[in-house]
Amino acid sequence: MADTSFDLVVIGAGPGGYVAAIRGAQLGMKTAVIEREHLGGICLNWGCIPTKALLRTAEVYHLMQHADQFGLSAKDVSYDTEKVVKRSRKVAGKLAGGVGYLLKKNKVTVIDGEATLKGGGKIAVAAKNGGPNEVTAKHIVLATGARARTLPGLEPDGKLIWTYKEAMVPDTMPKSVLVIGSGAIGIEFASFYHTMGADTTVVEIMDRIVPAEDEEISALARKTFEKQGMSIHTGAKVEKLDAGKNKVKATIQTADGKKEEKSFERVILAIGITGNVEGIGLEDLGVKVEKGHIVVDEWSYTGVENIYAIGDVTGPPWLAHKASHEGVICVEKIAGVNDVHPLETDNIPACTYCNPQIASVGMTEAEAKAAGHEVRVGRFPFQGNGKALALGEDQGLVKTVFDATTGELLGAHMFGAEVTELIQGYGIAKTLETTEAELMHTVFPHPTLSEMMHESVLDAYDRVIHI
Known part of the structure; x- marks a missing residue:
């Protein structure tokens, strides 16, 4: 050169x-x-x-x-x-x-x-x-x-104890998996391995899974994953991992302070980066x-x-x-471009591609209240949507949070099929500083999953039609 x-x-x-x-x-x-x-x-x-x-x-x-x-x-x-x-x-x-x-x-x-x-x-x-x-x-x-971040006593070995890198290229499908951490990475791997047939356990140190998400969405996700057959421990931590020849023995301290030992064929570390x-x-x-x-x-x-x-x-x-x-x-x-603006992190959508999916943008309900907003909250369940029923995907929720005084869209939180594709609608709305009025006046096509976004807004203002 x-x-x-x-x-x-x-x-x-x-x-x-x-x-x-x-x-x-x-x-x-x-x-x-x-x-x-x-x-x-x-x-x-x-x-x-x-x-x-x-x-x-x-x-x-x-x-x-x-x-x-x-x-x-x-x-x-x-x-x-x-x-x-x-x-x-x-x-x-x-x-x-x-x-x-x-x-x-x-x-x-x-x-x-x-x-x-x-x-x-x-x-x-x-x-x-x-x-x-x-x-x-x-x-x-x-x-x-x-x-990937590691912690003392929970170091990966690349064979039985994996980071995301090894978890993406398994040579065989393990019969049992322990996932440490329930953020987006952890829950995605838990969802994949569970669906492929592994007996899957998730341990999360916080008091709920996907802790960055709205509490209502988090609770619904946990209920759904446990119904699928996952074992989930929150307020818990893995104290030690002992790798043997073919299995890993994990010492888990549960939320009530008790300790239990359980063996897994593989462990996936998802404790941050x-x-x-x-x-x-x-x-x-x-x-x-x-x-x-x-x-x-x-x-x-x-x-x-x-x-x-x-x-x-x-x-x-x-x-x-x-x-x-x-x-x-x-x-x-x-x-030196003239119209460049700093990034508004509150307008960045977050997506988790588990099954069902999770997506959100803006403040959670709790964050909005903590910031001093009086809020109006709307909800619409997947069970009330024709397209969701036709797809066989009737489990989920669309939730919207507005400022009760100004009508500003403060946040949107979704759990269900294809919500990672739907969330950008709310992302655009937030970037344009849209209020409930514009969203109510927007015509949503039928039959689509996106209709739930409209209905959730209507619900926040006591105008919901289909529930």
Whole structure:
């Protein structure tokens, strides 16, 4: 590579990094991205995308097992674990290849290697494939992502005790699984393995599962998962894991303080993530790190001249779409775009792809009340929706929270089939600062699941029709 001087260098090519690089190139910056492992980062290769492929397999398998409910017959339904994993990896590989194409199309230079900040815009590169040893940049965006967090006594071994990475590529399907942690990652894996036939136990240290969600949705999710056959312990913790030859013995302290020992074929750790802040020279340059994440302002600026950070390395919410949007905002601010606005985290939808799905945006009912709002709350159950009944998906709820004085939509919370697709309707509404009046006047098509969104709004104002 003859030219090693750039306007913008992005370190990390995940959904935050590669989007920032493409946007920088679109704005006329001479741009490079340095990636040490995979284009597309964890999300495309070991996170969002391959897990959804696995969950889709589980969904189809579940439907085949219940074919008689639809007047169909499917005998001797089974699966091939190797083929299940192979399909997931193929989907991930296709998208990662697509990222390479997009970067090339936008004339972004891709450097394979590991980057270290040296100050003064210089970046040392431990390059692969004959790349440069050093590049310089007027502006540097850190998008190094995050990795699974571990706790003493609960360290993964890659064989019996898994992080998300091993859980995505099982060589055989375990008969029993312990999932430690019930956030989005934990519940998605619990849902997948349970649906595929594993005896699944979830242990959550908080007093409810999916604790970031609205309490009513959390309670409904727990009731549904337990009805499916999952074993769930909240207010509990795993004190110790002892890996044997083929099984892991877990010491679990339950909510009442009692301790019990139980053996599982596999354990999946889903106890959070921590930013990839080590080994990139942050300390030498004075970039501030707190609780394993880089500290930034609303424009992703670290406070150190010309160094920015976006995505998971900067902390919650740890969402790919948040990272991508941050990347665009950050680069547009650097480029001097006039109408760029800081990211409103309250408008970022959150999605969990368990079965049934969970999705939300904005404040929970409790958060809205704690913030001083007098609220109006609407609810509509899936059982009252014709499309849901036709799909055989009658378990779920749509809940909306409004400010009683202004009519502002404060939050929306959903549990049920395809709610991860529906939530963006409320996301747009919040971004447009929509009130209940606009939502009531919107015509929703029939028959659709989206009608429940309308009915929930109507319910908040005592105008609901179909319950």
